[in-house]
Amino acid sequence: MRLFRDMLPFSQPMAERKAAEVRELLDTVSGLSSYEVATELTSQVIPAIVGQKNLHLRFKFLEDARDEAEKALPVLERHIDSSALPLPLAATTSAMTADNLLKGLAAGYFDIAKEVTEGSHQKGLTHLLQRTIHRAMLLISRRQNLAYRTYARPSSNSWLMLHELYQMARNLHARTPDAKISPIEHQYLSALLFAYLEPSKLPRNELAAAIFCTQQLAVHAVIAEITPETNTRRASAPYFLVRPDEGNPGTPLLRLAQGTPIFDGFIIDCSGVLDALNKSAERASEHPSEPGLDIPPALRQTLQLAIGSQSMRRFGRKQFKPHADLVGGISQVIPFIECDAHSRRSLDMAGRNGRSFTPSEWSLIDQSPDGFLVRFIQGGKCQVSVGNIVALQPRESSKVHICMVRRISSTNQGRLELGLQALSPQVSVVPLPGHGETRRGIYLHSLPAFGNRPGIIARPGYLASGHKIKLEAHGSSQLLQIGRRLEASEGLEFFALVPL
Numbered sequence: 377m378r379l380f381r382d383m384l385p386f387s388q389p390m391a392e393r394k395a396a397e398v399r400e401l402l403d404t405v406s407g408l409s410s411y412e413v414a415t416e417l418t419s420q421v422i423p424a425i426v427g428q429k430n431l432h433l434r435f436k437f438l439e440d441a442r443d444e445a446e447k448a449l450p451v452l453e454r455h456i457d458s459s460a461l462p463l464p465l466a467a468t469t470s471a472m473t474a475d476n477l478l479k480g481l482a483a484g485y486f487d488i489a490k491e492v493t494e495g496s497h498q499k500g501l502t503h504l505l506q507r508t509i510h511r512a513m514l515l516i517s518r519r520q521n522l523a524y525r526t527y528a529r530p531s532s533n534s535w536l537m538l539h540e541l542y543q544m545a546r547n548l549h550a551r552t553p554d555a556k557i558s559p560i561e562h563q564y565l566s567a568l569l570f571a572y573l574e575p576s577k578l579p580r581n582e583l584a585a586a587i588f589c590t591q592q593l594a595v596h597a598v599i600a601e602i603t604p605e606t607n608t609r610r611a612s613a614p615y616f617l618v619r620p621d622e623g624n625p626g627t628p629l630l631r632l633a634q635g636t637p638i639f640d641g642f643i644i645d646c647s648g649v650l651d652a653l654n655k656s657a658e659r660a661s662e663h664p665s666e667p668g669l670d671i672p673p674a675l676r677q678t679l680q681l682a683i684g685s686q687s688m689r690r691f692g693r694k695q696f697k698p699h700a701d702l703v704g705g706i707s708q709v710i711p712f713i714e715c716d717a718h719s720r721r722s723l724d725m726a727g728r729n730g731r732s733f734t735p736s737e738w739s740l741i742d743q744s745p746d747g748f749l750v751r752f753i754q755g756g757k758c759q760v761s762v763g764n765i766v767a768l769q770p771r772e773s774s775k776v777h778i779c780m781v782r783r784i785s786s787t788n789q790g791r792l793e794l795g796l797q798a799l800s801p802q803v804s805v806v807p808l809p810g811h812g813e814t815r816r817g818i819y820l821h822s823l824p825a826f827g828n829r830p831g832i833i834a835r836p837g838y839l840a841s842g843h844k845i846k847l848e849a850h851g852s853s854q855l856l857q858i859g860r861r862l863e864a865s866e867g868l869e870f871f872a873l874v875p876l
Contacts, residue, residue: 394424394427394428395428395433395437397424398421398424398425398428398437401416401420401421401424402421402437402440402441402444404416405417405421405444406444410447410448410449410451410452411448411452411469411470411473413444413445413447413448414445414448414449414452414473414474414476414477415473417441417444417445417448417477417480417481418473418476418477418480421441421444422438422441422480422481422484425437425438425441425484426483426484426487431488431491431492431501431504432504434484434488435485435488435504435507435508438481438484438485438488438511441481441484442481442511442515445477445478445481448477449474449477449478449518452470452471452473452474453474453522453525455467455470456470456471456474456522456525456526457525457580461526461527461760461761461784461786461792462752462786462792463526471522471525471526474522475519475522475523478515478516478518478519478522479519481515482512482515482516482519482537483537485508485509485511485512485515486508486512486537486540486541488504488508489505489508489509489512489541489544490544492504492505492508493505493544493547493548499552502548502552502555505544505548506545506548506555506556506557506560509541509544509545509560510559510560510563512537512541513538513541513542513560513563513564513567514563516534516537516538516541516567517538517563517566517567519534520534520567520571521570521583521587524570524575524576524583525580525583526786527575527576527580527784527785527786527792528785528786528787529785529786529787530571531623532622532623532624533623534623535622535623535624535625536620536621536623538564538567539618539620539621540620541560541564542560542561542564542620543620545557545560545561545564561599562591562594562595565594565597565599565644566587566590566591566594567625568597568616568618568625568626568644569590569593569594569597569646569649569683570586570587570590571625571626572616572625572626572628572646572682572683573586573590573678573679573682573683574682574783576762576783576784576785577678577682577762577782577783578678578762579761579762579763579764579865579866580761580762581761581866582675585672585675586675589671589675589676589679590679592671593649593652593653593679594649596646596648596649596651596652597644597645597646597648597649598644598645598648599642599643599644599645600642600643600644600645601642601643602638602639602640602641602642602643606638606643614645614646614647614649614650614683614684615628615629615630615643615644615645615646615647616628616629616643616644616646617629617632617638617641617642617643617644618641618642618643618644619640619641620641626644629643646683649679649683650680650683650684653671653676653679653680653683653684654680656671656676657673657676657677657680698739698740698770698771698772699737699738699739699740699753699770699771700737700738700739700740700750700768700769700770700771701735701736701737701738701768701769701771702735702736702737702738702750702766702767702768702769703733703734703735703736703766703767704760704764704765704766704781705764705765705766705867706765706818706833706834706835706867706868707867708733708734708767709733709765709766709767709778709818710805710816710818711733712733712735712767712769712776713767713776713778713803713804713805713818714805734755734756735755735756736752736753736754736755736756737753737754737755738750738751738752738753738768738794739751739753740770741793746797746798746824746825747779747782747795747796747797747798748768748777748779748794748795748796748798749793749794749795749796750768750793750794750796751791751792751793752791752792752793752794760781760784760794761781761784761865761866762781762782762783762784762865763780763781763863763864763865763866764780764781764865764866764867764868765778765779765780765781765799765818765833765868766778766779766781766794766796767779768796776803777796777798778798778799778800778803778818778820778833779796779797779798779799780796780797780799780863780870781794781795781796782795782796782797783795797825799820799823799825799831800820800821800822800823800824800831801821801822801824802820802821802822803818803819803820803821804818804819804821805817805818805819806818806819806832806847806848807848808834808838808839808845809845810838815834815835815838816834817832817833817834817835817838817839818832818833818834819832819847820832820833823872826862826872829859829872829873829874830856830872830873830875831862831870831871831872831873832845832847832858832870832871832873833868833869833870833871834868834869834871835867835868835869836864836867836868836869837869838869839858839869839871840858841858841859841860841861841871842857842858843857843858844856844857844858844876845857845858854875855875855876856873856874856875856876857873857874857876858871858873858874859871859872859873859874860872
């Protein structure tokens with residue numbers, strides 16, 4: 377009878393049956409599309425894995441699920457990267473699917489780490505705890521980077537989980553000094569450092585390079601305990617306060633109110649990061665042949681500004697909500713300026729038919745003397761990116777503002793917001809010299825942010841520093857020399873002009 381019972385399916389031990397079900401589910405994932413793989417892993421496979429009682433077996437199954445996820449996630453991430461903002465429905469679906477998969481995997485590893493930490497057999501599971509914490513951190517960082525790709529803010533829960541994982545590693549090292557937690561600490565610092573860079577101020581095509589750079593620089597950051605001297609020492613720019621019970625990457629000490637007491641948390645000392653950046657800049661200028669940090673000069677300067685001098689708001693906010701029309705990219709901004717935009721009637725949607733630009737409607741939710749904060753309402757999705765130019769015209773106004781996109785943010789409600797810097801109070805479209813082709817640029821009569829000198833924006837390759845150019849605007853001509861290139865981004869170059 378015992379032999380007969382062993383041959384029946386229901387006679388198998390419960391743990392073996394559950395393990396067999398997980399293996400079967402993993403086998404069925406192969407051959408599906410990327411979206412289907414991610415959906416099946418999230419809804420079927422991972423829930424079955426987390427039900428395993430054996431921690432080693434659960435970790436092995438999570439590793440197998442992560443290998444299957446690696447076949448689907450890059451496809452979904454490329455779809456998101458290639459989509460315009462605000463994301464269309466298909467790209468939004470890809471983003472949510474990838475986010476749910478990364479969230480489920482990270483939670484699976486986190487639960488193992490939690491059980492090991494709270495269990496009574498920690499000594500025998502030290503290696504498992506180290507690997508589990510590191511895997512969970514990598515997945516959380518990848519999930520946060522996915523949010524940065526859409527200019528969304530990472531969830532507070534992801535930061536809370538990241539802080540708790542790091543505290544588990546610290547506690548492990550305190551109990552077992554031989555346990556090496558340097559890879560965990562490096563991954564933790566990389567995530568924090570990238571957040572301090574403020575990714576919403578970077579073009580999407582530079583995010584991958586910025587992530588790589590912060591991973592290089594994380595070795596120079598130090599996590600320091602809070603001591604009585606912390607409250608007496610004068611706040612310095614490269615120091616950040618992290619409170620693990622708060623769902624954020626930390627606060628610069630410079631932004632804390634003077635005299636605010638600090639009792640809990642720990643300090644992220646980025647002074648070594650700033651020194652490494654400064655030395656890299658000096659080496660690049662004095663000894664260009666010597667190897668240094670593999671960081672592009674523009675990104676290095678952005679990092680220096682982000683870590684070395686957390687800039688404060690220069691102007692107070694003004695709350696008002698008129699609507700405005702906006703077009704993005706030099707190919708649409710030029711015809712927008714050229715059309716009879718000074719007549720409000722001509723800017724009505726009916727009057728725009730046949731134009732070579734497609735305006736969208738935005739809400740002006742904030743304005744300062746040198747810029748705007750606008751929120752998308754409706755209309756065509758223009759290709760906006762950090763460093764690109766847009767033309768903004770408030771409704772019931774004849775003035776067109778030529779602005780540079782300095783920050784992009786996607787709110788929790790799915791709203792897209794742009795931080796714009798107004799470049800010049802007066803602009804003109806001017807013809808540029810070309811070899812048998814019509815070339816046009818945007819002449820900026822005065823640039824308040826660059827010493828009130830004039831400037832010009834054109835497509836890449838149209839102009840070069842040192843050349844002389846004769847511009848005709850408003851019935852008068854002027855001879856100018858192309859000065860240094862102030863900025864360059866996708867599809868445009870921005871030069872200063874020197875009057876002759």
